[in-house]
Amino acid sequence: MTATDMNERILVSAPGKVILFGEHSVVYQKTAVAASLGLKSYLFLERRQDNIIELVLPDVNVDKTWELHQFPLRSVDFPDSDTRHPTDMPTELKSRLDELTEIEQDTSQRQAVLAFLYLLIMMEQKSATPLTHGFTLCVRSFLPVGAGLGSSASYSVAVATALLILFKEIPSDFTKSAQSEQHLEKINTYAFKAEQVLHGNPSGVDNAIATYGGAKSFMRGQGFATLEGFQSLRLLLTNTKVPRSTNALVAGVGEKRKNYPLIIEPMLDSMNAIALHCCDAFKKSQDKETLMDELEDLVSLNHCLLEGLGVSHPSLEKIRMITAESGLKTKLTGAGGGGCAVTFIRDDVPQTLIDQVMLQLQGEGFDCYETSVGGAGSGAVTLTKGETKNWLLQASRDTLEHYF
Amino acid sequence: MTATDMNERILVSAPGKVILFGEHSVVYQKTAVAASLGLKSYLFLERRQDNIIELVLPDVNVDKTWELHQFPLRSVDFPDSDTRHPTDMPTELKSRLDELTEIEQDTSQRQAVLAFLYLLIMMEQKSATPLTHGFTLCVRSFLPVGAGLGSSASYSVAVATALLILFKEIPSDFTKSAQSEQHLEKINTYAFKAEQVLHGNPSGVDNAIATYGGAKSFMRGQGFATLEGFQSLRLLLTNTKVPRSTNALVAGVGEKRKNYPLIIEPMLDSMNAIALHCCDAFKKSQDKETLMDELEDLVSLNHCLLEGLGVSHPSLEKIRMITAESGLKTKLTGAGGGGCAVTFIRDDVPQTLIDQVMLQLQGEGFDCYETSVGGAGSGAVTLTKGETKNWLLQASRDTLEHYF
Missing domain, CATH: 3.30.70.890 (GHMP kinase, C-terminal domain)
Known part of the structure; x- marks a missing residue:
């Protein structure tokens, strides 16, 4: 059994976040409250019979393919994520990532491709099940970029969720699993690593909200707490x-x-x-x-x-x-x-x-x-009606929301 | 020499006030700042040869006359203003005031007439020079009523100033006098009494600003202080x-x-x-x-x-x-x-x-x-060009401002 011997196609969603109270004051060690936003990123993942890895991100105009053999995967030394900050990565890994990303300017395109590749390489290295076939991963977001709505974290969480399912680290119905808490923690941990690669020193609030949903209060340097009794x-x-x-x-x-x-x-x-x-x-x-x-x-x-x-x-x-x-x-x-x-x-x-x-x-x-x-966080569903990448690209927000 | 053997006609002005900072918070023992407002009340005072006392207040639709002999004046017991609150007045004085006011409903008309009569009676009783002739007193205000701009205090200060000049308690060029501070204090004291009659428990800020001009900081129950270095x-x-x-x-x-x-x-x-x-x-x-x-x-x-x-x-x-x-x-x-x-x-x-x-x-x-x-407070000028009551009623704001 290989990593791609999975459900043929899945749809993943991860919400954005919105600050409810405390923007700006949070800079001065005051409490802020943020919650998940009903506007989400939707990810379509499909296994392929060939060795092509395809990444389609219509919102930032990315449509890239790689061949499986291009990847360093298990051959590079991956930093121990618990002791080393992701941006402080070994030279070999860094240069391979740059090579694969193929976008030099620091654009949102580059960021999105980099986050995907970083998560893919890290997971492949740690996974028990090697990747034997290619896959298509397409993400579409309803979150305006750069508007403070956590579009980046929503993307990172969606990609982390999809890849964890691809590598069988979590089941596709992970939200219904008895171990859902552990699964969510895994998603959040990976997504946070991607956020660190992209933003250097993120607070972790955005990815926590995109992962767990609901609402969190937070204070700089003091972590964050789930709001008890919060309702959508x-x-x-x-x-x-x-x-x-x-x-x-x-x-x-x-x-x-x-x-x-x-x-x-x-x-x-x-x-x-x-x-x-x-x-x-x-x-x-x-x-x-x-x-x-x-x-x-x-x-x-x-x-x-x-x-x-x-x-x-x-x-x-x-x-x-x-x-x-x-x-x-x-x-x-x-x-x-x-x-x-x-x-x-x-x-x-x-x-x-x-x-x-x-x-x-x-x-x-x-x-x-x-x-x-304040709605749910990351989720995934198995697609059964012959949906395709193009279906995702054309689906309305209403249609996609009905899956979750 | 009698009290009305004065300059034939004078024009008095007294500014309104505007709160610059601290409205509402002042209710909770916080500091507020108020300043004089360039919009003013203007008062025309003319001695008459007959015994008629005429009060003309176009803004509140008052045009009343009394005969000198109607007044109780020196015959009633006037409360000692230093030890007794003006609203706590002897029954006889109160009933005579009501009688003379002739307006029963508690309207702005009644308030304006009452303040005038109260000041007139109080001053006449205390004055060394009795009133032997009538006079016409006409006040026109450019201050909207009930808009928090101190229109009441501006009126009280203008009337107090005019009557003090009428009774020769202060000279008509009191602002240029070496004793101007004492003169202003006298005006302010009388105006405050009128404000107390009208409002029960005023802070005294409005009449102080209408009298002295400039700007004052104040705190409830703590009096007020002049703003140093304040400029118009x-x-x-x-x-x-x-x-x-x-x-x-x-x-x-x-x-x-x-x-x-x-x-x-x-x-x-x-x-x-x-x-x-x-x-x-x-x-x-x-x-x-x-x-x-x-x-x-x-x-x-x-x-x-x-x-x-x-x-x-x-x-x-x-x-x-x-x-x-x-x-x-x-x-x-x-x-x-x-x-x-x-x-x-x-x-x-x-x-x-x-x-x-x-x-x-x-x-x-x-x-x-x-x-x-932040401009000047109460002021008076002697009129020399044959101005009349009707002249005041028709003069523009610009015309009147030029006198001060």
């Missing part, structure tokens, strides 16, 4: 499509804090209390109405504090104004200065109202997604 | 004309503070630091550019914190958006929930830009005034 909520995600520099925004807040310490420090404390109140609100398991009342208050408070720090943008204020006219509360999410905004939707808000608000937002040129937060 | 600044004042209940807004903040103490308390601390930073910014006597940079930062910070407390309003956010498009920073002033907004204008902002912004704001239905903060 309806969410409107609006992308202003206004580009911004996260570094410049973080630096701007740093400047304000330096100039006005006695004004800014209490604001950061207030933001910390907002994140902690969110954790408590779910833990208390109060009725949904009260919970939503509190969450909406926290949304308004946190947004205003962020606006005070100077990281809002006219486009974000416009979203707030449009949604407020329909009684909905909105805050920026992530770095701000453009980027995305989140609006929690109560259960009793009629679809017609949401449709109308979305139309207004789209009329302003924004992308608008009706989705959820 | 250009200001755009925009009145949304959205009515609101100050009590309901204050109660709303109290509710938020009760529900989210760990979030709201730091926000109030931050607001306190904003007001203190404002005081320091003027005291440091740094260059105007740096001062304006800091003031604009404080304006944005304080507004966002107030918005977080839930006391902004879509109309106020619209003003912020319109002015921001021209690079101007705006905050709500006073209770919020509508009411007024202030925009500091740097010296180098061209008039064409201000005109354009004002047109936009007026296009949204707002009243918009180009004025100043």
Whole structure:
């Protein structure tokens, strides 16, 4: 039995993440809360009869093939991931990776190919079952890139999940397995390695959320904790499509804090209390109405504090104004200065109202997604109806969501 | 020589006030800063040859006359203002005041007439020079009523100033006198008594600012201090004309503070630091550019914190958006929930830009005034060109401002 003697085709999904509370204040050792986002990356994996490894990533315009014999696989010395940071890799491995990646510029294309190859080589080396045939792996993401929605981690988790299934390290129905916790941990560990290769020093929150789903509170250098009692909520995600520099925004807040310490420090404390109140609100398991009342208050408070720090943008204020006219509360999410905004939707808000608000937002040129937060993490299903790579490329978001 | 053997006609002015920083947080023992507003009340006082006392207040639709002999004046027991609160007045005085006021409902008309009569009776009783002839007193205010701009105190200070001049307690050029400080103190003391009659327990800040001008920092129950180094600044004042209940807004903040103490308390601390930073910014006597940079930062910070407390309003956010498009920073002033907004204008902002912004704001239905903060307090000039009561009623704001 070989590694590819598996289910012929599988579909894997991994959610994005959205920061609910605590962006920017998290830089100053305050608590933040992030949750999984209903917008996901979907991965189609198909075994092949030949020796071709094909990677298709339509979102970043990648369509590459390798032959099995090109790979160093078991022949290179792979760093012990527990003691050595993935970026500190042996010269031979590094040069082989560069050779195989074939993209020199540091683009999102290169990043995506590199993460795939890194995971493939690492797993092959550690796997008991060698790779004897090729496979096609195609990933399509509904997460806007560079918008603070964890598209990179979502991709890494999807690839890690698929390759672990390919190498039979986890079953394809791993979420239903009695050992699901161990399986998820394995996925998360590999995905984190890929994130480290791509980003140097990621917090690990994004991949943990893409793996486990739900919501996590976190504090810099202190790890993160799962939010007890968290429940999936309806969410409107609006992308202003206004580009911004996260570094410049973080630096701007740093400047304000330096100039006005006695004004800014209490604001950061207030933001910390907002994140902690969110954790408590779910833990208390109060009725949904009260919970939503509190969450909406926290949304308004946190947004205003962020606006005070100077990281809002006219486009974000416009979203707030449009949604407020329909009684909905909105805050920026992530770095701000453009980027995305989140609006929690109560259960009793009629679809017609949401449709109308979305139309207004789209009329302003924004992308608008009706989705959820706090749903499941990584998952996989075996495909049985003759789905192909092209099927994935053409499927609607609705179609794909129905598989999970 | 009698009390009315004075300069025939005088014009008195007293500014309004505007809260620059610290509204709402001031309720919780935090520092606030208020300054005089270039929008003023103007008072025309003319001695008459007959015994008629005429009070004309076009803004509240009052045109009343009394005959000199109607007055109780020296015949009633007037409370010692130093030991007894003005509202705790002897029954006889109270009933005579009610009789003379002739307005039963508690309207702004009644308040204005009552304040005038109270000051007149009190001064006449204490004055060395009895009133032997009648006079016409006409007050016109450019301050919107009930908008948190100190229109009441501005009126009380103008009336107190005029009556003190009428009774020769102070000279009509009191601002140029070597004893100007004592004269101003007298005006302020009388105006405060009138404010107490009208409002029960006023802080005294509004009348102090209308009397002395400039800017004051204050804290509940702790009195107030003059801002050192304060300089008059250009200001755009925009009145949304959205009515609101100050009590309901204050109660709303109290509710938020009760529900989210760990979030709201730091926000109030931050607001306190904003007001203190404002005081320091003027005291440091740094260059105007740096001062304006800091003031604009404080304006944005304080507004966002107030918005977080839930006391902004879509109309106020619209003003912020319109002015921001021209690079101007705006905050709500006073209770919020509508009411007024202030925009500091740097010296180098061209008039064409201000005109354009004002047109936009007026296009949204707002009243918009180009004025100043921190200018002089109460003042009086002797009229020499045959001006009449009707002249005051018809004069433009520009015309009247030129007298001071």
